[in-house]
Structure formats: structure tokens, C-alpha cells
Amino acid sequence: AQKVTQAQTEISVVEKEDVTLDCVYETRDTTYYLFWYKQPPSGELVFLIRRNSFDEQNEISGRYSWNFQKSTSSFNFTITASQVVDSAVYFCALSALTGANNLFFGTGTRLTVIP
């Protein structure tokens, strides 16, 4: 079975602070994919990143970076120098090649960036 845990329900930071959102996953598959989605107050779900289980290289995209560690089954997301526009709910998701063929989402972390 697949499972994604986002233990942080809500986080508040002051603008320009760095913040890390945690994601821990469970799967018995050796091939799987991990995702992060952003849900701003407007409600839509915006794709941020996809990683496959064979690529543990960290990725950086502007102020966003992702740390994938298979040893701890974690795929954490860091926002550097946070901005008010980063305020949103962030979801981590998992897709495996076997089993139910869909994305399993964590419960999300609500990030509030205070100006």
C-alpha cells in the first residue's frame, strides 16, 4: 500500500525566512514517483515537481529546492527567502507502478508567510 505523511499541518513564517515542508512516504515498490503540488487560496492545484525513485539528486528551482532521501523515505521541500505569495497549502504525493494507478496525496501543509 502507498502512504504519504505530512506531519506539519500548519506553518507560519515571517517573510524572507526559509521554511522546510516535510514529506515521508511509504511504498513497497522499487519504482515510484514523488510529486509536490501547491494549492493557493484561489483553490487550484499547481504542479511543482516530479522525481523518480532512481534519481536522488537534489533539485533547485529558483527559491525552491527539494531533498529526496530514500534512506529515510523523505522528500522534503524548502522555500528560501519566503514571500507572501508562497502562502498556500502544499501537498506531497506518491505514485507507484503497481497497485492502484493513481496519485496518493498527503494531507497537506498550510504555509502562511507573514509580511
Place this chain on the structure above:
Amino acid sequence: DSGVTQTPKHLITATGQRVTLRCSPRSGDLSVYWYQQSLDQGLQFLIQYYNGEERAKGNILERFSAQQFPDLHSELNLSSLELGDSALYFCASSLSSGSVYGYTFGSGTRLTVV
């Protein structure tokens, strides 16, 4: 604009009623997925269609049904509505049947049952 179109954006209806939510996938995508996002349940997978055929079923209630039409748009039918069905319903699409490339989500339909 993600390319996935959901209508209507908002819907208010009474308990016991039936509603239909509509989704047009991104051009070229063959798979359509429906998700329900409620406050206490998070994002729950309901059902998937691929090129007109049902491919996977999640936590979809018997009162709910869906279909995908030849032009690939999909409809989610919710009947005998209860207060607990109030939620944000998302449609997503992908090119293939699998989820390994992730999905493109629509902006959702917010259903309020009163």
C-alpha cells in the same frame, strides 16, 4: 490556465438532490481522474477513466457515478446528496493511463449541500 476545464465553478444545492459536474481534459490527454477534497478527508481519489473506459476506482460512494464520453470529456454524477458531500471536486487529466507523470488539475467545482 491549466487546460483542464471544470464547470460549474460553484454549485449550491439541497440535500437529496442530484448534480452533474463536468470536466474537459487538456487537449490530447486520454485519462481523466476525479478527486474529492473535503476538510476532514483531504484529497481522495474517486475514479479514473481512460479513453472512455473505467480504469480505476477509489473511495467512490455508490451514490456517485461517472462516465467519459467519446469526445473525452467526463461527467461526475452525485445523487441523493448529503451535507457531508460538500467539498471541492477536482478533475485532472493525463496523456497516459498511468500516474507516473503526474496530473494536470482543473480549478475544481466547489459543491455546497444545504
